[in-house]
Amino acid sequence: MPEEADQVRFATAPTDATTEVFGTPEPLTTGAAAPLLASRLTPPVPPEPVVLRPRLLDRLERGAGGPVTLVLAPAGWGKTTMLSGWARGERDGPAPVWVTVAEGDTTGRLWAYLAAALRAAVAEEPDEGPPPVPDAPPRPEQLETLAAALATRERPVLLVLDDLHRVTDPAALAGLEFLLRHGDGRLRLVAGARHEPPLTLHRWRLAGDLTTIGPDELAFRTDEVADLLVAHGVPVPPEAVPRLAERTAGWPAGLRFAALSLGAGADPARAVERFGGDQPDVAAYLRDEVLTPLDPAARDVLRRCAVTVAVRADLAAALTGRADAGHLLAEAAREGGFVQRDGGEPPWYRPHPLLADLLRDELDRLPVEEVRELHRRAAGWCAAHDRPAEALRHALAAAEWDDATTLLLTRWPELAPDEPAPAPVPAPPEPPAEAVRRDPELALAAAAERVYAGDPAAADGQLRRAVAHAVDLPEPRRDRFRRLAAAVELGLARLAGDHEEVRRAADRLLATVSAPAGLPSAAGTDVGGAGPAAAGAGGGVPAADPRADNGEEDDVRAVADAALGLVALAEGALTTAGARLGTALAAARRAGRPRIELLCASRSALLEAARGALRAAEEHAREALAMPPCQGWSSRRDCGHAYLALALVWWQRDRPAEAAAHLALAGPAGAEPGAAALAALCRAGLLADGGEPAAALRTLAAARAGAPGPELGAWLTAAEAQLRAAVGDLEGARALLDVVADGGSPDPALALASARLRLRAGDARGAERALPDWTAPEAADWPLPVRLGAGLLEAASAGSAGDGRRAGRLLEEVLALAEPEGCRRVFTRAEPDVRDLLATHLDSGTAYWATVSDLVRDVDAHRPEATPDAPARALDEPLTERELTILRYLQSILSNVEIAAELSLSVNTVKTHVRNIYRKLDATRRREAVRRARELRLI
Numbered sequence: 045m046p047e048e049a050d051q052v053r054f055a056t057a058p059t060d061a062t063t064e065v066f067g068t069p070e071p072l073t074t075g076a077a078a079p080l081l082a083s084r085l086t087p088p089v090p091p092e093p094v095v096l097r098p099r100l101l102d103r104l105e106r107g108a109g110g111p112v113t114l115v116l117a118p119a120g121w122g123k124t125t126m127l128s129g130w131a132r133g134e135r136d137g138p139a140p141v142w143v144t145v146a147e148g149d150t151t152g153r154l155w156a157y158l159a160a161a162l163r164a165a166v167a168e169e170p171d172e173g174p175p176p177v178p179d180a181p182p183r184p185e186q187l188e189t190l191a192a193a194l195a196t197r198e199r200p201v202l203l204v205l206d207d208l209h210r211v212t213d214p215a216a217l218a219g220l221e222f223l224l225r226h227g228d229g230r231l232r233l234v235a236g237a238r239h240e241p242p243l244t245l246h247r248w249r250l251a252g253d254l255t256t257i258g259p260d261e262l263a264f265r266t267d268e269v270a271d272l273l274v275a276h277g278v279p280v281p282p283e284a285v286p287r288l289a290e291r292t293a294g295w296p297a298g299l300r301f302a303a304l305s306l307g308a309g310a311d312p313a314r315a316v317e318r319f320g321g322d323q324p325d326v327a328a329y330l331r332d333e334v335l336t337p338l339d340p341a342a343r344d345v346l347r348r349c350a351v352t353v354a355v356r357a358d359l360a361a362a363l364t365g366r367a368d369a370g371h372l373l374a375e376a377a378r379e380g381g382f383v384q385r386d387g388g389e390p391p392w393y394r395p396h397p398l399l400a401d402l403l404r405d406e407l408d409r410l411p412v413e414e415v416r417e418l419h420r421r422a423a424g425w426c427a428a429h430d431r432p433a434e435a436l437r438h439a440l441a442a443a444e445w446d447d448a449t450t451l452l453l454t455r456w457p458e459l460a461p462d463e464p465a466p467a468p469v470p471a472p473p474e475p476p477a478e479a480v481r482r483d484p485e486l487a488l489a490a491a492a493e494r495v496y497a498g499d500p501a502a503a504d505g506q507l508r509r510a511v512a513h514a515v516d517l518p519e520p521r522r523d524r525f526r527r528l529a530a531a532v533e534l535g536l537a538r539l540a541g542d543h544e545e546v547r548r549a550a551d552r553l554l555a556t557v558s559a560p561a562g563l564p565s566a567a568g569t570d571v572g573g574a575g576p577a578a579a580g581a582g583g584g585v586p587a588a589d590p591r592a593d594n595g596e597e598d599d600v601r602a603v604a605d606a607a608l609g610l611v612a613l614a615e616g617a618l619t620t621a622g623a624r625l626g627t628a629l630a631a632a633r634r635a636g637r638p639r640i641e642l643l644c645a646s647r648s649a650l651l652e653a654a655r656g657a658l659r660a661a662e663e664h665a666r667e668a669l670a671m672p673p674c675q676g677w678s679s680r681r682d683c684g685h686a687y688l689a690l691a692l693v694w695w696q697r698d699r700p701a702e703a704a705a706h707l708a709l710a711g712p713a714g715a716e717p718g719a720a721a722l723a724a725l726c727r728a729g730l731l732a733d734g735g736e737p738a739a740a741l742r743t744l745a746a747a748r749a750g751a752p753g754p755e756l757g758a759w760l761t762a763a764e765a766q767l768r769a770a771v772g773d774l775e776g777a778r779a780l781l782d783v784v785a786d787g788g789s790p791d792p793a794l795a796l797a798s799a800r801l802r803l804r805a806g807d808a809r810g811a812e813r814a815l816p817d818w819t820a821p822e823a824a825d826w827p828l829p830v831r832l833g834a835g836l837l838e839a840a841s842a843g844s845a846g847d848g849r850r851a852g853r854l855l856e857e858v859l860a861l862a863e864p865e866g867c868r869r870v871f872t873r874a875e876p877d878v879r880d881l882l883a884t885h886l887d888s889g890t891a892y893w894a895t896v897s898d899l900v901r902d903v904d905a906h907r908p909e910a911t912p913d914a915p916a917r918a919l920d921e922p923l924t925e926r927e928l929t930i931l932r933y934l935q936s937i938l939s940n941v942e943i944a945a946e947l948s949l950s951v952n953t954v955k956t957h958v959r960n961i962y963r964k965l966d967a968t969r970r971r972e973a974v975r976r977a978r979e980l981r982l983i
Contacts, residue, residue: 080160084144087128087204091300093275094129097268098978100261104130107255108140108202108234111224112248115236117259118381119333120297123236124206126262130234131204140202140234141165151216155182158203158220165201187222195228202232209237217243239379259381263294267932274938274946276303284316291319291397295381298398301326321398322405330402334382342372346383346395349373350403351418351441352434353469354386354394362425363418404470416442419472423447430638430672432458433496440493441472445479445486452489456528457599457632458639459492460535460607469497474506484514485521488528495535503539507532527556527600534607543611550604557597598635602628606640613647613718616753619825621718622651642671646685647719653692654722656828658865665689684713688723695726696829698869698902704730717752725763733873737771738919738980758791759827765797769804777801792816792823793830799837800875812841819857832862832870840877848884855885859892872902879903921964923982930957931977934970 104126107113115123131140141161145154182190194201211217221243223231235241248254264272269289273280280288292298302319306312321330335343348364349355355363357370366372373393377383382396395403407415423438427447432455439448452459471494480487487510494503507529514525530553537545609624629644645668653661665686691706707726713719724747731740744764751757761780768777781798790798795816803811817823818834835858843851862870871878879900886896923931933943944954965980967973 080156084146084157085142085160085164087131087142088124088144090125090129090132095268095272095275097126097264098974100126100257101130101133102978103255103257103261104234105135107257108232110248110253110255111229111232112243112245112253113232113234113255113257114240114245115234115257115262116238116240116379117262118238118379120295120329121259121262121381122296123262125296127204127206127234127236137199138165138202140204142204142206145205145207145210147210149210149216151213154211154216155219161203162201165203182219187219188226191223191226191228194223194230195226197230200230200232202234205233205235207237208235208241209239211241214242217241262296264289264292264296264299265294269294269299272299273303273306274933276307278303278306278312280306280312280316284313288316288319291316293396293398295396295398297329298326301329321396321401326398327402327405330382330399334399335402338376339372341366341368342376345369345372346376346399347403347406348418349393350395350400350407351415351422351438353400354392356390356392358390359422359425359429360393362421420444427451433493436489436493437469437472437497440475440490443473445475445483448475448489449483449485452485452492452528453524456492456531457603457635457637459496460531460603460640461496461498461539471497471499471502480509481513484510484517485525485528486510487513488525488532491532492528492535495532495539498539500536500539503532503536507536523556527553527596530556531603534603538607538610543615546607546611550607553600553604557600598631599637602631602635602637602640602644604628605631606644609644609647613651614716614752616718616721616751616756618651618654618718618753618755622648625651638671642668642682645671646682646689649689650685650692650713650719650722653689653696654827656696656831656865656867658693658696658828658867661689662693665693684710685719687711688713688719688726691726692722695729696869697866698872700730700733717750718756721747721751721756721760725759728763728767729869732767732770737767738982740767741771755791758793762791762793762797766800769801774801774805790816792818792826792834796830796834796837799834803837803841803875808841808844811837815841828861828865828867829870832858832867833874835861836870836874836878840875840881843881843884844877848888851881852885852888852890855881856890856892859890859895863892863895868899868902871899874903919964919980923961923964927957927961927964928982930954931961931973931982934958934961934974 115127117123131142141164143157143161224233245254266286266289270285288302292302305319306315321327345360345364345366349360357373360369360373361367377385377393382399384394386392419438419442423435423442423444426435426438432451436448436451439451475486475490487506491503491506491510494506511529517525530549534546534549534553537549605624605628609621609628612621612624625644625648629641629648632640632644645664649661649665649668652664668686669683687706688710691703691710694703694706703726710723724743728740728743731743741764744760748757748760748764751760765777765780778801781794781801795814799811799814802814815838816834818831823831835854839851839854839858842854882896882900886900890896930943940954940958941951944951962968962973965973965976967976
């Protein structure tokens with residue numbers, strides 16, 4: 045028997061030997077063999093301060109109910125911290141047994157520790173008798189005996205293997221895999237590793253029995269970043285917390301470095317902006333743990349590709365000259381975390397923000413001409429692949445001034461910023477004075493690049509510089525310069541979010557195709573009075589405009605109307621937004637501007653979905669998502685609007701799973717006010733349908749407080765009032781509608797909500813008076829769900845009054861409107877009487893028999909008795925705003941005294957609030973209160 049076997053027998057012998065090994069950090073030996081270390085058989089103590097992240101512990105606990113749970117992430121993502129916190133936590137059953145895999149473990153050495161861990165688990169249930177745990181790499185018959193013994197256990201054995209990536213030989217884990225497959229689920233593996241271990245995981249994956257927790261889940265969310273800073277005692281202003289989360293991408297080790305760095309400074313807010321991957325401690329960690337383990341060729345590819353924000357295989361090949369660059373990027377991204385891969389085809393790769401800082405720092409150490417050549421290659425590739433903004437930046441960085449100017453002249457409509465820059469982009473070198481004197485459009489190109497990069501100060505400076513050198517331009521170039529300057533001014537106004545200035549700049553731009561006379565620029569300099577005296581100002585740029593054809597007017601109208609449509613959407617003027625965006629979309633298609641086409645098509649699809657034109661919305665959203673500019677990380681906000689449109693479509697069709705999936709993909713689209721209100725409507729509806737009305741009400745209330753425009757505000761108010769009534773809060777619903785009532789003609793959505801509320805309160809006559817006339821000519825302009833809801837309510841009222849013939853006629857009219865668009869939710873989530881109305885209509889005959897039959901079945905599936913009790917009803921008395929604030933702090937490790945200091949309250953006040961929280965949540969201790977609050981979605 046090998047030496048390892050003697051060690052295991054000694055270390056896991058009952059009573060004294062086991063106690064001795066696990067009770068002391070000193071290694072024990074038997075004879076000349078190496079010892080078993082207690083530190084490798086015990087979960088390590090998490091580093092202080094500890095930040096509780098219950099969502100991860102809950103995820104791990106759920107995963108441990110299956111055979112295999114893997115926590116896969118590169119260095120510094122908190123794998124061991126999470127696993128040890130979970131293993132040390134309270135639970136009903138036996139604690140997990142722990143093994144830390146060491147570098148260079150042989151098969152025999154690994155099994156020595158596995159045997160010790162399994163015997164430790166057996167010792168906790170002595171009545172069952174110890175299974176025959178082998179002391180060395182087991183033989184097949186030993187594995188079968190052990191698997192059979194595990195299968196008879198009452199409780200499963202939870203085995204945690206940390207740093208499992210250190211095992212590279214599949215044979216070392218063959219016995220463990222056999223036990224997992226044949227132990228009747230009584231052995232469950234929870235493993236932490238930097239990459240997938242050498243197990244045949246596809247069987248568990250196909251069976252749905254594999255749980256994987258990766259960097260996306262391990263990353264700290266914004267609220268968790270705030271908790272971490274509180275735990276470290278770093279007083280960062282609230283507005284700086286999201287910025288720090290963005291800079292670190294939630295990387296746990298990076299956040300701890302940041303907390304230590306911020307705690308040592310006098311100005312944490314400024315330090316957040318300056319924190320980056322080129323700081324010594326962070327850079328050393330990234331070099332040692334991330335770059336050094338990579339193949340040298342992969343490191344070189346990452347460094348050279350750092351000239352771009354994101355890269356794909358053919359671009360990487362163009363930059364590096366390596367045909368295998370794409371393969372090297374894929375290998376670097378396999379673990380995730382530090383090299384991220386999007387879901388496009390072909391895929392794009394982007395380094396972690398802090399790693400990007402380090403890579404750019406290393407890139408700057410290359411010879412200047414070598415870096416310029418990389419930018420030249422990038423500019424050529426981007427120009428050939430319809431990425432003009434990136435091409436312009438690289439042309440400027442490569443000092444290719446003529447190419448930069450030509451890009452501005454030919455591609456200016458696509459240089460308008462349709463969304464904030466996805467990551468901070470360093471400014472290219474400023475064009476020299478002599479080049480700008482010869483060619484003022486070059487400074488305009490530099491301004492347009494900075495506008496697109498989200499750097500308004502630098503853009504304004506370059507714009508003023510361009511105008512100052514354009515006063516003597518000859519007539520043909522003067523008109524062209526005026527148009528380009530107006531476009532840059534429009535971009536600056538959009539970047540600043542100044543709606544009035546956007547309108548003024550759009551008008552100036554439109555005037556350039558209808559009024560050729562000189563116009564003053566927003567920079568304060570008249571560029572229209574130039575005369576022949578500037579004969580030598582042309583330099584090498586031809587006087588003729590490369591785009592001086594019939595498409596120029598389409599370009600101007602596409603850019604200006606798109607900007608005006610975006611302003612209208614942000615202000616909640618949906619009708620105006622639809623008209624402007626429709627005009628811009630048609631002009632962009634005629635001019636061949638795919639990026640403007642994507643912007644307009646995605647938002648037009650969203651407006652169509654909001655109005656209930658579901659078929660058109662779905663068609664246009666899918667067209668937008670199929671456009672080339674929607675691939676990769678670029679234009680993600682435009683793509684997000686298309687996904688949000690699809691979420692609304694599937695929500696109205698009562699397909700919650702599809703709606704939730706598309707809503708999750710909407711991402712940054714929800715940051716714009718108009719889109720955010722529509723996203724809140726969809727999200728709240730899904731929450732309410734899923735049995736979470738409390739969370740739905742919070743979502744609607746928050747969105748209503750910041751709703752742009754009266755129409756979207758009315759929709760949100762109506763939805764909130766209807767939901768309050770559905771959970772029994774009739775007074776709250778009535779008060780909400782009373783607040784917005786102004787004595788005039790109410791919005792149809794509010795009128796419908798008022799009619800529903802009156803009917804629910806038993807006031808049928810009042811409901812009839814309040815119900816808006818959904819058959820009137822002006823009702824054709826209402827959102828289709830509102831019109832259908834009004835018609836359905838009238839039909840249900842007629843049925844309740846015994847007028848079956850009228851009820852059937854009205855219902856048939858409603859079905860005629862709903863069926864072409866596939867609207868179903870208005871039926872399936874309606875009042876209880878609607879089910880009987882539909883069933884009666886089915887029996888009496890209908891032109892929509894198949895549709896009504898499906899609706900009756902779906903209504904039955906959504907009957908209240910089939911739905912679990914809603915969390916909101918579990919609280920007899922809601923928490924106050926102050927109690928909710930203190931409840932969030934209860935998640936942390938802060939004491940009541942520390943919470944009082946954070947909130948500038950007395951300790952007695954905090955204690956009183958805590959007692960009230962416990963009483964309202966029916967809890968007796970802190971952890972129980974936090975768990976209960978999370979179940980109710982209060983935190």
